[in-house]
Amino acid sequence: MRERHVRGRGRRTWWRRGGARPLGAAARAGIVTAALCAVAAPPGGYAAAAGAQDSYAFDPAGRSVTGATGTAGAPRLEPGRTYRDSLPGGGSLTYRLDLTAAESAYAPVTAVPPAGTTGNATDGIRVSLEDTRGTRCSTASALFGAGLSARPVTALGQRQTGRSLCQGAGTYYLRVERLSAGGSASGTASSAPRWDLEIAPVTEPGLAAAGPTTAPPDQDSASPEPLAGDPRDRTGGAGFTSARPLGQGVWRTGITPGDTLFYKVPVDWGRQMHAVAELDASTSGHGYVGGALNLSLYSPVRGYVDGASLGYTGTRRSAALEPLPPVEYANRYAVLTGENAVRFAGDYYLVLHLSEKMADTFGTGPFHVTLRVRVGGQAHDGPRYAGRPEPGDVFTVTEQDRQAAVTGDTGGGGIAMRALAVGGIGTGTALLLVLGGWTVAARRAHTRVSAQKPTA
Numbered sequence: 183m184r185e186r187h188v189r190g191r192g193r194r195t196w197w198r199r200g201g202a203r204p205l206g207a208a209a210r211a212g213i214v215t216a217a218l219c220a221v222a223a224p225p226g227g228y229a230a231a232a233g234a235q236d237s238y239a240f241d242p243a244g245r246s247v248t249g250a251t252g253t254a255g256a257p258r259l260e261p262g263r264t265y266r267d268s269l270p271g272g273g274s275l276t277y278r279l280d281l282t283a284a285e286s287a288y289a290p291v292t293a294v295p296p297a298g299t300t301g302n303a304t305d306g307i308r309v310s311l312e313d314t315r316g317t318r319c320s321t322a323s324a325l326f327g328a329g330l331s332a333r334p335v336t337a338l339g340q341r342q343t344g345r346s347l348c349q350g351a352g353t354y355y356l357r358v359e360r361l362s363a364g365g366s367a368s369g370t371a372s373s374a375p376r377w378d379l380e381i382a383p384v385t386e387p388g389l390a391a392a393g394p395t396t397a398p399p400d401q402d403s404a405s406p407e408p409l410a411g412d413p414r415d416r417t418g419g420a421g422f423t424s425a426r427p428l429g430q431g432v433w434r435t436g437i438t439p440g441d442t443l444f445y446k447v448p449v450d451w452g453r454q455m456h457a458v459a460e461l462d463a464s465t466s467g468h469g470y471v472g473g474a475l476n477l478s479l480y481s482p483v484r485g486y487v488d489g490a491s492l493g494y495t496g497t498r499r500s501a502a503l504e505p506l507p508p509v510e511y512a513n514r515y516a517v518l519t520g521e522n523a524v525r526f527a528g529d530y531y532l533v534l535h536l537s538e539k540m541a542d543t544f545g546t547g548p549f550h551v552t553l554r555v556r557v558g559g560q561a562h563d564g565p566r567y568a569g570r571p572e573p574g575d576v577f578t579v580t581e582q583d584r585q586a587a588v589t590g591d592t593g594g595g596g597i598a599m600r601a602l603a604v605g606g607i608g609t610g611t612a613l614l615l616v617l618g619g620w621t622v623a624a625r626r627a628h629t630r631v632s633a634q635k636p637t638a
Contacts, residue, residue: 183331184220184279187409191243191585199237200330219623227541237294237295237297237333237420237440237441237442238292238294238334238378238380238420238421238442239254239336239380239419239420239421239423239424240266240294240380240421240423241252241264241377241380241421241422241423242423243263243264244264244265244266244380245263245264245265245266246265246266246267246397247259247265247267247277247381248267249267249268249269249275249276249277249358249395250275250276250277251274251275251276251277252276252481253276253278253355255315256276256277256355257277257278258277258278258280259277259278259279259289259356259381259383260383260548261279261287261384261385261572261573262383262384262385262572262573262574263382263383264380264381264382264423265277265379265380265381265382266378266379266380266381267279267379267381268273268376268377268378268379269307269360269376269378270357270360270376271360271373271374271375271378272360272374273359273360274357274358274359274360275357275358275379276354276355276356276357276358277289277313277356277358277381278353278354278355279353279354279355279356279383280353280354281341281351281352281353281354281385282351282466283343283349283350283351284343284387284388284568285343285385285386285387285388285569286340286341286343286385286386286387286388286501287311287340287341287354287383287384287385288338288339288340288383288384288385288386288483288484288485289309289311289338289339289340289356289381289382289383289620290336290337290338290339290381290382290383290386290459290480290483290484290485291307291309291336291337291338291339291356291358291379291380291381291486292334292335292336292379292380292381292382292421292422293306293307293324293334293335293358293360293377293378293379294334294377294378294379294380295332295333295334295375295377296375296376296377296378299332299375300332301326301329301330301331301332301333301538301552302326302330302362302363303325303326303327303328303330303363304325304326304361304362304363305325305326305332305362305363306323306326306335306337306361307323307324307335307337307358307359307360307361308321308322308323308325308337308358308359308361309321309322309323309337309338309356309357309358309359310322310339310341310356310357310359311339311340311341311348311354311355311356311357312348312354312357313348313352313353313354313355314352314353314354314355317347317348318347319339319340319342319347319348319354320338320339320340320341321339322337322339322486323435324336324337324486325361325549327473327476327491327537328472328473328491328622329471329473329474329476329486329491329537329539330473330539331439331440331473331535331536331537331538331539332440332471332538333440333442333444333476333535334421336484336486336521337481337486338483338485338486339356339357340483340485341354342514343388344395346348348360353566356381356383358379358554360374360377368568380421380422382422382484384483384571384572384573384576385571385572386408386526386567386571386577387567387568387569387571388567388568388569389511389565389566389567389568389569390566390567390568391566393511393512393565394511394512394515395512395515396512396515397512397513397515397516397517397521398507398508398510398512398513405456405457405502406505406556406558407504408458408500408554408556409430409431409432409554409555409556410482410504411431411432412432412466413432413433413434413552413573414431414432414433414434415433415434415435415591416428416433416434416435416445416553417435417436417443417444418435418437418443418444418534419443419444419445419592420442420444421444422444422480422484422531422608424444424592425444425445425446425529425592426443426445426446426590426592427445427446427447427448427583427586427587427589427590427591427592428445428446428447428532428542428553428555428587428590429447429448429557429584429587429588430555430556430557431555432552432553432554432555433552433553433554433555434550434551434552434553435534435550435551435553436547436548436549436550437534437536437547437548437549437550437551437552438536438540438541438548438549439536439537439540439541439546439547439549440536440537440538440541440547441535441536441538442533442535443533443534443535444531444532444533445531445532445533445553446529446530446531446532446533447529447530447531447532447587448528448529448530448557448579448583448584448586448587449509449524449527449528449529449530449556449557449579450509450527450561450562450564450579451500451507451510451511451527451561451562451563451564452508452509452510452559452560452561452562453509453557453558453559453560453561454505454506454507454508454509454557454558454559455506455530455554455555455556455557455558456502456503456505456506456555456556456558457477457479457502457503457532457554457556458500458501458502458503458553458554458555459475459477459490459500459501459502459551459552459553459554460491460498460499460501460551460552460553460554461474461475461494461500461536461549461550461551462498462549462550462551462552463496463497463498463521464494464496464544464549466544467496467543467544467545468496468543469495469496469543470493470494470495470543471493471494471537471539471540471543471544472492472493472539473491473492473493474491474492474494474499474536474537474539474540475491475492475494475499475501475534475535475536475537475551476489476491476501476534476535476537477490477491477492477501477503477532477533477534478491478504478532478533478535479530479531479532479533480531480533481523481524481525481526481528481530481531482526482527482528482529482530482531482576482577483526483576484531485523486519486523487519487520487523487524487530488503488504488506488520489503489560490500490502490503490504494540494544496544504520506520506521507521507524508524508559509524509525509526509527510520510525511525511526511564511565512525513525519586526576526577527577527578527579528576528577528578528579529579529583532553532555534551534553538553543629564577599604616619
């Protein structure tokens with residue numbers, strides 16, 4: 183039987199069928215990124231959890247921030263930027279968002295346990311957003327789950343306009359708590375290792391003209407058949423920022439126990455996606471691992487959409503997401519979480535995690551996973567916003583995004599330039615790094631070609 187996240191409400195299914203060469207841009211971007219990452223680590227201030235860098239690729243442009251223990255002195259987060267902090271074993275951290283009356287706000291928090299952390303099913307984080315009177319606009323938790331395997335977990339705090347609570351312009355507070363096996367932050371020992379945090383707040387402006395205020399009508403039908411065909415290799419990224427682009431197709435990757443891989447699928451207004459993950463049979467070992475492979479889907483604001491996991495006995499198994507409705511602005515008025523979450527166009531993130539418990543029973547791998555991704559429906563223009571979201575491209579799908587989904591290009595040059603801007607490296611220094619990298623690469627290429635030339 184397939185293991186799934188517990189919803190607490192009934193489900194409805196939705197689907198509509200339907201010689202030496204010059205260095206290329208990707209190579210140059212790789213050199214720039216490598217050089218900048220070596221010298222442009224985020225400014226100090228947070229206490230980095232030991233080993234966290236090994237399991238998650240933080241945004242190289244992330245700014246250091248230190249959360250407060252309460253609302254007094256809570257640092258302000260600016261939408262459109264990414265922040266880093268670390269969460270202690272006990273207590274909580276609080277941050278501030280200043281919002282207008284017309285904009286919705288989304289504040290995803292990713293917590294990264296250090297390498298070697300022992301995982302319990304109910305370990306994780308809780309994220310809430312509150313107004314100045316202490317009214318909770320939203321609360322969400324993210325837990326390790328049945329795999330009993332420590333991994334990056336993401337929960338979303340949000341304030342949506344048009345609701346009865348948390349309306350109006352003013353200050354709102356984002357609170358992040360550690361959850362232990364006891365189910366609360368207070369049950370977590372203060373001496374426990376800190377978990378690194380990545381916080382990426384987003385704002386969404388209101389509409390320029392009045393739009394629908396109810397969810398689209400039901401479109402119940404059968405679940406889609408998984409795509410067939412020969413898989414193409416596509417390794418995953420190690421974080422949201424470095425997520426590898428995927429489009430419709432059959433994809434294959436290797437994954438080792440304890441690893442988490444990130445992919446992003448561009449989904450435009452009116453389109454819908456579905457995904458199935460298959461874990462190949464093992465060539466060694468015998469036994470059973472619960473929650474061996476976890477497949478999660480997150481929205482463009484990193485909000486949880488849906489997830490599935492599978493138990494493993496060494497034979498080939500699959501885990502499939504529930505069918506989802508087409509991406510529409512009005513989905514925000516749906517009651518069910520998954521339907522409500524597919525409210526924007528943009529990059530939807532597929533996240534794979536292989537339980538570290540697999541190593542005890544079936545060896546260290548790598549294990550092969552096949553991803554079958556279907557993107558259907560008819561694209562159409564999106565809503566006309568009255569302002570600009572932050573970041574500006576978060577709800578946009580471009581032709582470049584569609585091409586990257588085919589080629590797998592991550593666009594590393596943009597990340598490198600953001601690291602340059604935030605890291606405070608001077609333009610002249612950066613230019614020397616870039617030119618030096620290109621020179622070294624060119625000399626190596628020339629050496630290889632010279633070595634291959636026949637001698638007289």
